Amino acid sequence: MTTSQSQHGKPIEQLTSVAIRFAGDSGDGMQITGSKFTDETALFGNDLSTFPDFPAEIRAPAGTMAGVSGFQIHFSSRDIHTPADRPDVLIAFNPAALRGNANDVRPGGMIIINIDAFNQKSLTRAGYAADPLPDLRERYKLVEIPFTTLNRDALKGLDLSSREIDRCKNFFALGVLCWLYGRPMEATERWLATKFKGAVLEGNIRSIRAGHAFGETTELFPASFAVPAAKIQPGVYRNITGNQALAWGIVAAGVQMDRDVFFGAYPITPASDVLHEVARYRQFGVKTFQAEDEIAAVSSTIGAAFAGQLAVTVSSGPGFVLKQEALGLAVMTELPLVAINVQRAGPSTGSPTKTEQGDLLAGMFGRHSQSPIPILAASTPGDCFYTTLEAFKLAVKYMTPVIVLSDGYIANSSEPWLIPDVESLERNPVRFAQPIEVGEFKPYARDPQTLARPWAIPGTPGLEHRIGGLTKQDITGNVSYDAENHGKMIALRKAKIDGIAADLPPVEVDGPAKGKLLVVGWGGTKGSITAAVEAARGEGMNVSQIHLRHLHPFPSNLGDVLRSFDKVLLPELTDGHLALLLRAKYLVDVQSFSKIIGQPFKIGELVEAIRKLHGA
Amino acid sequence: MAAPAVKVTAKDFTSDQDVRWCPGCGDYSILANVQRVMPELGVPRENVVFVSGIGCSSRFPYYMNTYGFHTIHGRAPAFATGIKASRPELSVWIVTGDGDGLSIGGNHLMHTLRRNIDTQIMLFNNRIYGLTKGQYSPTSQVGLKTKSTPQGSIDHPIDPIAFALGCGATFVARTIDVDAKHMQEVLTRAHQHKGTSFIEILPNCPVFNDGVWEEMQDRKTRAQATLSLEQGQPLVFGTPEGRKGIVIKNGSPSVIDLAAGDDPVAKGVVVHDEKIDSSSYAGMLATLQRPEFPVPIGVFRSVERATYEDMLQSQVDSAIAQRGRGDLKALLHSGDTWQI
Numbered sequence: 001m002t003t004s005q006s007q008h009g010k011p012i013e014q015l016t017s018v019a020i021r022f023a024g025d026s027g028d029g030m031q032i033t034g035s036k037f038t039d040e041t042a043l044f045g046n047d048l049s050t051f052p053d054f055p056a057e058i059r060a061p062a063g064t065m066a067g068v069s070g071f072q073i074h075f076s077s078r079d080i081h082t083p084a085d086r087p088d089v090l091i092a093f094n095p096a097a098l099r100g101n102a103n104d105v106r107p108g109g110m111i112i113i114n115i116d117a118f119n120q121k122s123l124t125r126a127g128y129a130a131d132p133l134p135d136l137r138e139r140y141k142l143v144e145i146p147f148t149t150l151n152r153d154a155l156k157g158l159d160l161s162s163r164e165i166d167r168c169k170n171f172f173a174l175g176v177l178c179w180l181y182g183r184p185m186e187a188t189e190r191w192l193a194t195k196f197k198g199a200v201l202e203g204n205i206r207s208i209r210a211g212h213a214f215g216e217t218t219e220l221f222p223a224s225f226a227v228p229a230a231k232i233q234p235g236v237y238r239n240i241t242g243n244q245a246l247a248w249g250i251v252a253a254g255v256q257m258d259r260d261v262f263f264g265a266y267p268i269t270p271a272s273d274v275l276h277e278v279a280r281y282r283q284f285g286v287k288t289f290q291a292e293d294e295i296a297a298v299s300s301t302i303g304a305a306f307a308g309q310l311a312v313t314v315s316s317g318p319g320f321v322l323k324q325e326a327l328g329l330a331v332m333t334e335l336p337l338v339a340i341n342v343q344r345a346g347p348s349t350g351s352p353t354k355t356e357q358g359d360l361l362a363g364m365f366g367r368h369s370q371s372p373i374p375i376l377a378a379s380t381p382g383d384c385f386y387t388t389l390e391a392f393k394l395a396v397k398y399m400t401p402v403i404v405l406s407d408g409y410i411a412n413s414s415e416p417w418l419i420p421d422v423e424s425l426e427r428n429p430v431r432f433a434q435p436i437e438v439g440e441f442k443p444y445a446r447d448p449q450t451l452a453r454p455w456a457i458p459g460t461p462g463l464e465h466r467i468g469g470l471t472k473q474d475i476t477g478n479v480s481y482d483a484e485n486h487g488k489m490i491a492l493r494k495a496k497i498d499g500i501a502a503d504l505p506p507v508e509v510d511g512p513a514k515g516k517l518l519v520v521g522w523g524g525t526k527g528s529i530t531a532a533v534e535a536a537r538g539e540g541m542n543v544s545q546i547h548l549r550h551l552h553p554f555p556s557n558l559g560d561v562l563r564s565f566d567k568v569l570l571p572e573l574t575d576g577h578l579a580l581l582l583r584a585k586y587l588v589d590v591q592s593f594s595k596i597i598g599q600p601f602k603i604g605e606l607v608e609a610i611r612k613l614h615g616a
Numbered sequence: 617m618a619a620p621a622v623k624v625t626a627k628d629f630t631s632d633q634d635v636r637w638c639p640g641c642g643d644y645s646i647l648a649n650v651q652r653v654m655p656e657l658g659v660p661r662e663n664v665v666f667v668s669g670i671g672c673s674s675r676f677p678y679y680m681n682t683y684g685f686h687t688i689h690g691r692a693p694a695f696a697t698g699i700k701a702s703r704p705e706l707s708v709w710i711v712t713g714d715g716d717g718l719s720i721g722g723n724h725l726m727h728t729l730r731r732n733i734d735t736q737i738m739l740f741n742n743r744i745y746g747l748t749k750g751q752y753s754p755t756s757q758v759g760l761k762t763k764s765t766p767q768g769s770i771d772h773p774i775d776p777i778a779f780a781l782g783c784g785a786t787f788v789a790r791t792i793d794v795d796a797k798h799m800q801e802v803l804t805r806a807h808q809h810k811g812t813s814f815i816e817i818l819p820n821c822p823v824f825n826d827g828v829w830e831e832m833q834d835r836k837t838r839a840q841a842t843l844s845l846e847q848g849q850p851l852v853f854g855t856p857e858g859r860k861g862i863v864i865k866n867g868s869p870s871v872i873d874l875a876a877g878d879d880p881v882a883k884g885v886v887v888h889d890e891k892i893d894s895s896s897y898a899g900m901l902a903t904l905q906r907p908e909f910p911v912p913i914g915v916f917r918s919v920e921r922a923t924y925e926d927m928l929q930s931q932v933d934s935a936i937a938q939r940g941r942g943d944l945k946a947l948l949h950s951g952d953t954w955q956i
């Protein structure tokens with residue numbers, strides 16, 4: 001794409017990065033349109049990052065602010081980490097979508113509207129007191145396209161109802177954008193062919209092609225744009241969302257550990273997609289179980305762990321807290337399972353489709369008494385895969401439940417993912433305690449190295465034993481009311497979990513190993529923090545960065561790393577959860593930077609926070 | 617072959633732990649009967665799992681020399697579901713009580729019954745909370761004075777049998793702590809049944825609700841107070857001198873007296889059939905309560921339906937048959953990919 005003139009004579013401008021936001025009614029197909037544009041962009045070879053942002057209501061009243069659904073994609077010829085703070089281009093399908101998003105557009109950016117959807121009634125419904133277009137024409141490149149009319153013209157003569165015809169208009173708009181940014185459309189057409197048939201298929205294909213042709217010929221666009229492919233690490237790539245990566249990590253764990261998976265879950269936003277995805281893979285021997293509630297989801301999972309399966313349960317905040325009592329039992333009985341929490345904005349029902357990192361302390365301290373559970377956090381959509389695999393490995397090796405934290409942002413966001421070579425993935429076949437013929441089995445005798453107790457599963461002769469929530473006697477596991485023993489068992493369980501630290505890779509500092517300012521992050525904020533740190537360095541600031549996957553226990557060198565810097569900044573999408581833990585454990589004056597509005601960090605606000613602490 | 621098989625006895629199913637129920641507790645006899653029945657079932661000890669919740673009855677697994685899991689309050693059916701769904705070859709027994717199973721755990725009991733997962737659920741119904749020291753339970757009678765109901769309970773009680781039937785249970789039975797032979801028969805049948813077997817057992821709690829089942833336990837009154845359900849036999853009860861039968865009048869059950877030579881069937885006495893597909897007949901039996909009626913003892917309902925774990929396993933098997941055993945590499949490369 002180095003030409004500067006297309007066949008049709010319009011010039012092509014070269015760009016490094018573009019961020020586009022699609023916005024419309026929940027029923028307008030914005031998520032589909034965005035994800036198809038994403039697939040095309042991925043196939044084209046750009047680096048990219050996406051951010052779907054949709055309402056909790058399935059179909060809020062049409063044309064209202066409550067029903068606006070958005071999808072942002074940022075793509076580039078360079079390495080990028082976030083969906084971008086502000087879109088360069090907004091496609092607004094109706095006045096409500098415009099009202100909810102116009103102010104986010106970069107000053108001077110482009111706003112494309114479906115002018116057919118603008119009339120007095122729809123403006124009022126969206127809450128506009130006056131016509132916003134004159135003002136927007138001043139501030140932005142406003143492109144007014146009659147998508148509805150053009151699409152109806154293009155589909156004339158097809159055996160479709162007018163409703164069906166209008167439902168294709170998002171593909172007309174997609175065609176326009178494909179022309180505007182030189183995206184190949186074959187993948188979308190292939191996808192349409194798998195989804196629809198007959199006149200509906202024909203209609204959608206005609207819409208996207210007509211949109212493309214319209215872009216080529218209309219005078220509204222004097223030029224098109226080219227964003228060349230990015231130079232990224234060679235290999236085979238695919239697009240992946242965090243939830244898909246969690247699901248595949250679960251399936252992969254079964255393969256790499258040679259044991260069937262049992263997955264108990266109860267539907268909850270934004271975690272349900274993990275259940276949906278894994279349910280498709282019974283051929284891997286995976287059994288998914290949609291339980292009657294969150295408590296049954298985790299309880300069945302613990303039962304399966306007792307029976308010797310690789311056990312996993314997935315939910316989001318409200319569901320996760322319902323699981324805490326049962327997780328306490330898993331701590332007491334020292335059974336391996338993975339409990340995934342795709343965090344969402346709370347408290348209570350909160351904003352189910354919005355993101356937050358508010359459940360770290362619930363994972364640390366949410367159960368009664370002393371019940372330590374290792375906690376891992378995934379940092380990007382693709383990292384969800386590796387984090388899940390590691391969680392299973394630790395769970396089985398140390399005979400403990402393990403909590404994995406993801407969040408609503410990385411759950412639904414996607415990124416190009418370098419597909420790992422399966423041969424290079426760690427293999428950790430499960431080993432159970434072996435049958436014994438004489439002597440008594442000791443279910444709480446521990447491995448001297450890991451302090452793990454044996455995994456002795458029903459069906460094994462000679463290992464019959466009873467476990468439960470009552471305090472266990474050391475070694476025998478029998479019910480014990482002995483005070484000294486009680487304290488000893490608490491200490492043993494703590495030592496076991498703390499001991500995992502020795503098994504973890506040391507924290508690696510990005511940038512100088514000591515210096516003025518260290519930015520610490522965890523979980524799904526990695527993209528924004530990395531982009532902000534790079535920007536700050538671009539401004540000449542001396543900034544190092546670490547991003548933690550292991551939140552309990554911490555990697556052994558973490559204290560030393562923190563103490564090697566004059567100042568430590570910790571941005572979190574919560575009220576300083578990790579900051580509290582680091583301050584308490586290492587007595588380091590960590591400066592917390594919190595944001596709790598259900599949205600990910602913007603690079604700009606992080607750079608600002610870095611600047612403030614660093615000093616200009 | 618190795619040494620000749622040694623006969624397995626109740627002792628082999630007895631763990632080395634001291635049993636800690638109160639003296640005279642009905643749970644002792646249930647434990648003894650379960651231990652006696654186990655060797656007869658032909659399941660290797662290592663394949664037996666007892667799962668319980670919280671409460672007096674839920675200490676049960678500690679006393680069985682099998683695999684056992686004493687879980688959390690009310691959730692035993694959910695734990696058992698995970699065990700059985702993942703390892704269908706295991707024989708899974710759930711021990712619960714009226715508080716554990718019908719109050720905090722009612723939801724799990726309901727869903728386990730409707731799924732028909734092949735487990736045996738023994739619900740020890742003593743109509744009181746024992747371990748928390750004597751509060752009323754969801755099966756306690758209206759008016760029962762306990763520490764938490766000094767003026768008497770105002771909760772309408774739930775009937776465990778009616779509950780199980782309402783949930784679509786495929787095997788529903790009731791037995792009494794003092795009738796060893798009957799209990800062993802019911803336990804054996806419950807084990808043989810493929811699907812969820814629900815057994816309500818009536819034990820006495822001498823400490824907090826003494827005598828609640830007195831009429832049914834006492835040999836002198838038992839014949840009048842209970843109705844023994846036998847497949848294909850008329851619903852007849854009472855003493856030889858005072859035989860009575862259950863008939864249906866205007867759609868409702870009622871009691872008739874039978875004279876010495878009377879043929880009950882000819883007199884219209886209902887003939888017991890546990891195999892009726894609809895649960896309405898068993899539901900009628902569940903309404904028979906003291907003092908108007910004798911309390912039915914035996915198998916109310918026993919019908920066939922596919923089990924959850926079999927259907928789940930067959931989905932796995934058919935997915936493998938259709939698509940081949942899952943290939944991780946193929947999965948990771950499925951859909952659109954591109955080479956850089």
Ligand code: SF4
Binds near residue numbers: 673824
């Ligand atoms: S309190 Fe009642 S039910 Fe509990 S062990 Fe004592 S007698 Fe048995």
